[in-house]
Amino acid sequence: MLRTHYCGQIRKKDVEKEVSLCGWIYRIREHGKIVFLDLRDREGSIQVVCVPSVLKDNFDVMRNLGKEDVILLKGIVQARPKGTINDKIPTGEVEILINDIEILNKCKNHPFDMEIETEVAEELRLKHRYLDLRSPKLQSNFIFRHKVVKKIRDLFDQSGFIEIETPILTKSTPEGARDFLVPSRLRSGAFYALPQSPQLFKQILMVAGFDKYFQIARCFRDEDLRADRQPEFTQLDLEMSFIEEEDIFTLIEMVLKDVFKYVLNLDIKIPFPRLNHKDVIAKYGSDKPDLRQDLNGEFCFLWIKEFPLFHFNQDSNSWDMEHHPFTAPHADDINLLGKNMDKIRARSYDLVLNGVELGSGSIRIHNRELQKKIFETIGISEEDAERKFGFLLRALECGAPPHGGFALGLDRLITIMLGKESIRDVIAFPKTQRGVCPLADAPSFVDLSQLLELKIKILKEEKNEDKK
Helix, strand or coil: CCCCCCCHHHHHHHHEEEEEEEEEEEEEEECCCCCEEEEEECCEEEEEEEEEHHHHHHHHHHHHHHCCCCCEEEEEEEEEECCCCCCCCCCCEEEEEEEEEEECCCCCCCCCCCCCCCCHHHHHHHHHHHCCCHHHHHHHHHHHHHHHHHHHHHHHHHHHCCEEECCCCCCCCCCCCEEEEEEECCCCCCEEEECCHHCCCHHHHHHHCCEEEEEEEEEEEEEECCCCCCCCEEEEEEEEECCCCCCCCHHHHHHHHHHHHHCCCCCCCCCCCCCEHHHHHHHHHCCCCCCCCCCCCCCCCCEECEEEEEEECCCCEEEEEECCEEECCCCHHHHHCCCCCCHECCCCEEEEEEEEEEEEEEEEEECCCHHHHHHHHHHHHHHHHHHHHEEEEHHHCCCCCCCCEEEEEHHHHHHHHHCCCCCCHHHHCCCCCCCCCCCCCCCCCCHHCCCHHHHHCCCCCCHHHHHH
């Protein structure tokens, strides 16, 4: 290893130790013949003192140093003189008197100054994301995110869950948003889809006997973007067998309570309030109310349950599912199918935090005949059901247990916990609101040879004058 310590780990207990540090130059200051550097890595920064009589011939290197150059230095930890201690940083009581320095690489491109807190166009920051991510402010977001995810994994492991990955290349089964399609080279004219969620596969895992599944899952939806949406996002996905709604509520509350205590040292109050959908609409006019003022828990969670199973689509003059078609109806309302559709309650539930839908889930249909009836009710023929969902329907006939699950948006959760305005602040390489990655210049056009291999032809858009 080139280094013995991270810059941000040096403390007063390390005084008189010889250390080797690597990092990026954050600031350069000259006081007479002495040069002071602030050296930074992911753990923080430390002041470095460069004295000609100590560095000797190596002092000439100082003339070639610039901000954001990456360097290797060796030296002795010493206590800062009285009156120069910096209480604002953890390393503020010490500094490094260096006796050797080497420039490992120069930073020749400075599209923006990370030291100065100025408004820089987001697209410029995303184009040079490697510099933006180097800033302490953004790095702390991802260290925080790592701690949240690690704690979640530990808690689910302790609760008897098994983490299982589900396919990224799968079948197109539209679930509300547009699918991202991937053409198949080996099966001309056929397409994979990127999963909007692991919904069907996690239900199949329940049929397979994995009664407690979870996954930190990547999901993809080709939809219009907002501050809290991205075309690809991460969710905590889980499914359990032989359970009811309260089992899901209790589990999620326990996980969130422990996560908030671990990373923020905050005690959130559980259980969260449970409100019926019709009551919350009548009282607040919204199915995701912000109750912080009413309840005075900075973080205000609440469960909303018993959503309508269907809503009437005026455009198509038909009934559509409020959530997805695998949501179980309330047992007392099954006899209303095909009759009083607007009265049927779903065994579905949302978790709301500070007016934001954080996650949703439901108790699933585990009986093929009921699933078939739901499909018929929303206009999915037996043939279409078999074509789109046949592998799930066949699984439901093989001893499917009662089961239910939940999916919690990790990006949204971490954004709110950190008090950020956009989930782009907690995603390492996000897209813009136009769905573009300025860093990689994606999406991009591909070579004609690739299209020919896939037997795909690009159709040109008609111009207005052509249409006339």
